[in-house]
Amino acid sequence: MTETRATAEQTTAADRAAVRERAEAVLRRLAGDHAVLREDQWRAIEALTVDRRRVLCVQRTGWGKSAVYFVATALLRDTEGAAAGPTVIVSPLLALMRNQVEAAARAGIRARTINSANLDEWSEIEAEIRAGEVDVLLISPERLNNPDFRDNVLPGLAAETGLLVVDEAHCVSDWGHDFRPDYRRLRTFLAGLPSRTPVLATTATANSRVTADVAEQLGDALVLRGPLDRDSLRLAVLDLPNPAHRLAWLADHLDRLPGSGIIYTLTVAGATETADFLRSRGFAVASYTGQVEDADRRAAEQDLLDNKIKALVATSALGMGFDKPDLGFVVHLGAPPSPIAYYQQVGRAGRAVEHAEVVLLPGREDAAIWRYFASLAFPPEDQVRSVLANLWSDRPTSTQALEPLVDLRRNRLEMMLKVLDVDGAVRRAKGGWLATGEPWTYDTARLRRVAEARATEQQTMIDYATTTACRMEFLRRCLDDPEATPCGRCDNCVGPLFDAEVSAASVAAADAFLGHPGVVIAPKKMWPTGLGAVGVNLKGKLAAGEQIEPGRAVGRLSDLGWGSRLRALVGPESPDASIPDDLAGAVVEILKDWAHGDDAWALRPAAVVAVASRSRPELVGSLARHIAQVGRLPLLGTVEVALDGESDGRGNSAQRVRVLHDAFTVPPAVAAELPGLSGPVLLVDDLVDSGWTMTLAGRALRRAGAEGVLPLALAVAG
Structure with a gap:
């Protein structure tokens, strides 16, 4: 004993x-x-x-x-x-x-x-x-x-x-x-x-x-x-046709929801856009994401606790650990990828009130967002082995020093190292990471099981949104609650809890808000650290005469408004085709705003140059031709790119610079026109991810004689 x-x-x-x-x-x-x-x-x-x-x-x-x-x-x-x-x-x-x-x-x-x-x-x-x-x-x-x-x-x-x-x-x-x-x-x-x-x-x-x-x-x-029923929660799902209708529904119904609450979105851009739109409609709301400064997050939390705001518009950064017993509602703009995660998030509401409203507004773009985040899971074996091969057992290597040596972005690299630490293959030490020398096996079977479980959870979340059975019972069964029974409160048990109709005025306002194109492409000013370790002799600041200027894109791939349209056009499986009329019109609107807005360009573009595209030459070429025609500018040609091997454009900055730093050339016919131009060149591409393609193509143009380079793209990743 x-x-x-x-x-x-x-x-x-x-x-x-x-x-x-x-x-x-x-x-x-x-x-x-x-x-x-x-x-x-x-x-x-x-x-x-x-x-x-x-x-x-x-x-x-x-x-x-x-x-x-x-x-x-x-x-x-x-x-x-x-x-x-x-x-x-x-x-x-x-x-x-x-x-x-x-x-x-x-x-x-x-x-x-x-x-x-x-x-x-x-x-x-x-x-x-x-x-x-x-x-x-x-x-x-x-x-x-x-x-x-x-x-x-x-x-x-x-x-x-x-x-x-x-x-x-x-x-x-x-x-x-x-x-x-x-x-x-x-x-x-x-x-x-x-x-x-x-x-x-x-x-x-x-x-x-x-x-x-x-x-x-x-x-x-x-x-x-114990049993997992939450007898204060009333669950409902509304199937609305597009993001504008979902924002309009919020604008029409937010005042009718009890007390104060949380509006969850799947992306940082979604949280920011939703908060901005609701503020424009007169609501006191605050955004809460991993990109908001800690002091601002604290202030937003306190404002919600004190009922000074109607809602926090949040990503999963607020998914755990927020305690407001009288929270009156939780609304999701877009479904989380797991019913378990959904149950956890809606559980923030109704802890000390008789009734709390829980509303899911799923979007057709949800699955694409789930796939994107799933693609950031544990890296393939060759990338893991590359990390292990670049670690020493007797001197620590910092994440910052390791990053240029492997084609993984910082947050994914750090997550992988933590897993390897738990597995005993590496050890975190003061100053970085050490290889332990212990044998390590890439557990393909376990990773496959986890991936399959994630896929099953995603399908189950789709099933939750479409079920005609009790929604609380559905969630409780997902959590293997043996006492799960119909709740008698949800929209499937008692009938619709909310009207799906939205006012024409709110739809028009949401359409106008989401339909306005234009996000800034921030220029790179510093080279990534550690380039010397990969044989590239560049460090510190980019030379002033080689920098590009702030640019513009129609939108982000994660935007509520333009996101789904842009993903369909520049996604990895998208066919190459000429620029559609709606995107062409959006680009013209951007150029008008760029010319006359508060942060207008200093000099009007004098010519158009395209980045040569291997994946979407017709899309980029037709976009450049359209801009030249509308702006009555000469189309000089393309900046050519020659790459050794393939690159998906999603590696870290150091690896992107390693691949691209000497890959761009300006053809003699284009270079001959640059010194005589009376303004900057408008440099056109389809997608900006790390930003280094635009930076280095623009650098090639600057070194060839361009007075300035203004980047313009259809989409920004993220």
């Missing part, structure tokens, strides 16, 4: 009753005088504080998972004082950490957080921990693999931890909908815990497969899985 089991048997029923009474008292401090522990909440607290077990709670959002670990913390600290050690909560987002610190204070619990936003406080917090003055320490999963923290703080912290809490524990599993490699570093933390240290893992979004995976990693865990 283990020590834990023996201790549990020696605890009498009276002792357990006394612990429960104290637990109820702590809960009342946390949640009010009338709060009472749910039975599974008590079972979890009892297992943690009396039996010192590991517990996995899979319970719906709003069930009270945070109450379990705050009450358990208070009991452990009351019983053992500072000797109990702090509760360590691994939490995924800063928003959640801020909410948790405030909640802990209500229960008289002293909580601190270590994250990337408070580096200057780390030493002070560590001293407070050593002095026994911290009851709860919240850390981000990324801290677990920070070399200094992992080597110098984590071992001592693991030895002293009184309770380990893994919030949003589905992230531990690569089957989970939001797998984060840093979470897998918890294995190291778990291995360093003393034998009787209790562990609590919590999530609201784990099906049976993810639950089993997380429970196995915890080891000998008590799994408490």
Whole structure:
């Protein structure tokens, strides 16, 4: 019999009753005088504080998972004082950490957080921990693999931890909908815990497969899985014909939705456009994406908490960790790629109100966006092997130094390295990454299974949008909830909850907003770092006489308005064809705005030159001819490109420059015309991705005598 089991048997029923009474008292401090522990909440607290077990709670959002670990913390600290050690909560987002610190204070619990936003406080917090003055320490999963923290703080912290809490524990599993490699570093933390240290893992979004995976990693865990119905949520789906109608529906119905809420979009561009449009229609909203500064995100969060705004328009950056119990609605412009992710996001609403509205407005472009994000998954084996081949075992290589040597962009490279770290093939050290020399196998079969599971989830999300059965029951079955039954609240159970009609005025306004073309192409001014490592002798600033000027494109591939039209034209499977009339008209409108807007070009273009295209010569050529004809400008010809091998244009900047830096030539007939021009050249291409094709083709024109280069493209990636 283990020590834990023996201790549990020696605890009498009276002792357990006394612990429960104290637990109820702590809960009342946390949640009010009338709060009472749910039975599974008590079972979890009892297992943690009396039996010192590991517990996995899979319970719906709003069930009270945070109450379990705050009450358990208070009991452990009351019983053992500072000797109990702090509760360590691994939490995924800063928003959640801020909410948790405030909640802990209500229960008289002293909580601190270590994250990337408070580096200057780390030493002070560590001293407070050593002095026994911290009851709860919240850390981000990324801290677990920070070399200094992992080597110098984590071992001592693991030895002293009184309770380990893994919030949003589905992230531990690569089957989970939001797998984060840093979470897998918890294995190291778990291995360093003393034998009787209790562990609590919590999530609201784990099906049976993810639950089993997380429970196995915890080891000998008590799994408490409850029904996942949310009786305050009323689910509805509206099938509207296009993005303009979806924005118009929001403009017509947002005031009718209760309280304040969240509008989710699939892309950063979608969030920005939606927020801008709603503000133009008089609504107080704010955008919340990974590209918004942290201070602005904090301000937006607080404005929503204080009901100063009607909605946050957010990407999945707000998917976890935002706690506003009276959130009245969640609307999705576009469907997430997984019903599990969808359930998790809509679970933010209706936690402390009788009714909350949940509306999905799916788009025909959703599947294309899902495919794009899926293409950024774990890289192919040859790219992984290339990374391993460029690492040393005795001196660290930084991600920045490694990037020029492999054809992967920074965020994808970092994700891959974290996975390799968990697998033992590399190790993060101060200054970069080390090869461990341990044997490593590319697990093709597992990656295929995960990809197939993702594809199944995407189809299931399509099925959710089109089902005629109960929507809540559908979601609960996706999460393997054995108690799933019809909810009697959703649009399929009781009939339509919302009118799909939109006003002509709102549609016209949305059409005008989304139909206005024009985004800026920012010029490159600095060469990528590390080019010397790939044999390219370029560094620092681009010479002033070789730079191009700010340019224009019709739109981004991720735009709500032009995005689907542009993807159909310049996507990898799109056939080459002449410029369609609607795109030709949009380009003319851009040129008019460019000539007369607040940021108009300094000099009118004097000629047109095209970038020679191997994939879409007719599209680019016809666009250049049309511009020359409409603008009554001479079409000088093309900048020619000669490449060794194939390139899909989606590599990192250093690799793009390596491939392209000497690939462009200006034909003599074109070069002969450049010195005599009275203004810049308009350089035409179909798609701008990394920006280096335009930059280096423009550089070739500048070196051949062009006074300036104004880039113009149909689309910008992203």
